Amino acid sequence: MINNSKHQSKNHPLFGGTGGGLLTVVGAGPGNVDLMTIKGIKALQSANVVLYDALVDANLLMYAPQAEHIFVGKRKGCYRYQQEQINELIVQRASQGLHVVRLKGGDPFVFGRGAEEMEYAAQHRLEVAVVPGISSATSVPALQHIPVTKRGASESFWVITGTTKEHKLSKDVAFAAQSSATVIILMGMSKLSEIMALFKKQGKSETPVAIIQEGSTENEKIGVGTVASIEKEVEEKQLSNPAIIVIGEVVRHREKIRNLTGLKAKM
Template sequence: MEYFPIFLRLAGEPVLVVGGGEVAARKVDLLLRASADVTVVAPELGPRLAALLQSGAIAHVAQEFQPEHLNGMRLAIAATDRNAVNAWVAHQAESRGINVNVVDDRELSRFIMPAIIDRSPILAAVTSGGDAPVLTRRLREKLEAFLPHRLGDLAKFSGSLRALVKKRLTDAPARRRFWEKFFDGPLAADVLAGRDPATVARSVESALVQAESAFAGQSGVGEVALVGAGPGDPGLLTLRALRVLQNADVVLYDRLVSNDVLDLARRDAERIYVGKVAGTSSSQADINALLVKLALEGKRVCRLKGGDSFIFGRGGEELEALAQHGIRYEVVPGITAATGCAAYAGIPLTHREHAQSLTFVTGHAKDDGDMQVDWEALARPNQTIVFYMGLKSLPTIIAQLLAHGAPGQRAAAVVEQGTCATQRVVTGTLTTLEHEVAAAGLDSPSLLIVGEVTRLHETLKWFSAEAATDETLAAGRLSA
């Protein structure tokens, strides 16, 4: 992040604008909207600034800029059409520790001014730091269209109710739930539709009574959402998952969940890592107990797992523990590694000519090293088999398939860090794959796909670091 985004309260604060033309006038307009105390320094003023001076909205120093003009100023903006003057203003402001903006010159500017969407008191600001002004404008247009016209009224209306709601709902989680329901419900819709606020305010009473009785019955009891975070690319998170994540008080997450997914949680939500640390892992019993404890404390818990929680994710065991304690839960499915990796590797998992069935198998062996699977069935043709956690057992898996009748030329592939910008795909046959994987130095997390469909990777592959979305690139590597 090159810039630190803040909103500055400028009401009554002295701000210097150097320049008397149209560009300076546009900056002055914005400053006046924030009720700043604006002084313009310029030998002459253009018509817009002259009119503002006439109306008493600004002060004017009819001189060339002098460093003393900066004395006591909070901010300075250099908006003349002379680069040397602008640079002089910037230099002087910097040496006095006054934040300065030079119009259209980010190198000289300490702060830049974003595109804004003003639904005061709601303000949205967008910037590309000067890299992509057209993109910024596009985003602003989209936000303008997306944000309801009366959003500011809604914010003010809810602000007027805060004290009352706080008095009636003393429990903080109950209040948060009330507000979530409020903003998603008919009362907010009425305000946004322009109904008389006094009429809407009368309906608030019944909403509060309802909330009091709803939350009284379940005080102290939280809930858990088991959420599949997908295989890595944050763009593969479902809308439902995003919503749950943003409403959660606590997020319990695994090692395969990327930081960018975690960043989507509420800023004040507690984040608890329950994955592997240096070869040890929280035991499943510990995780189950923690989920139960947090829910009994009244928290809304998001249990975030890589891929899908019900596919080699031990989600069922966690739900059993919750069910035993009568805790409410929901399950939000995620894109499992098999579908995510196959899609991003250009490997269709089924194909009319090559594979009429699809099997997901865990390559994780039991303590005695024995994988409890029907090798004879897995060795048959016309199918695709996806082995999760199969990298370590790759030699065993290949040996077993060959021993049970699979031909050495059967195609197979390993996808490492699937769906991430760092994805790598290695293809081969049962005879060659082990060598190819070792030569490439593939590491965990990796997914083994066995079947003729993997030959299609060469012709159907499409994903590369260049094709990765910004979200995928930002997600970087999954930790092994």
């Protein structure tokens, strides 16, 4: 581990530097610490400050034991910091010549605000870098043996936010419901009824659906059904956020693998 009192971004072993501060936006993956990238761990090891979100496993902070750890996430709509305050924290710390790691769940460029934070830092003439993370949109279904594409079943996939910044259902869901693609919806549990209604309108009541809560973690839960039945399944399994909704024929692959191998998938 480095000595934080001596480390400045100009000595950064991974990203180089110009002598000023550095912001590195790092994707922590879907939740399980084993799914963090090696490059992400190296960024943490060289950090002076780590700003981390609610969906990040705090055990990852052990890779930055000498850094200042600041929780900036939100839980159930409660914000520790507003986004503007997070931006200012980044600039404040990095302007001291420090390496600031912004640790975000999943991939920071997939429905994260990593791009916005990098832009804000760059506007303040700070050096910026990004370490991609494993996106929950594809990895969480994969861990449940659900491929997002499969020959003969799905040639493409949509990844859509269920709730826009105006707290409304994304209009893209209606377009996705008309396609034959796999549809993956993040942050959509509060809009589940509206989402299923759009698919029913397209005559897809029997299309398979899987909902995976807290995927890749020890608290993972899954409910599998159809467009017509999934709301009842959610009620019975008491599924809630954070969860991923997967709609499409690829969901059948999970049951097929279980039947072929005798695998008892986590329910």
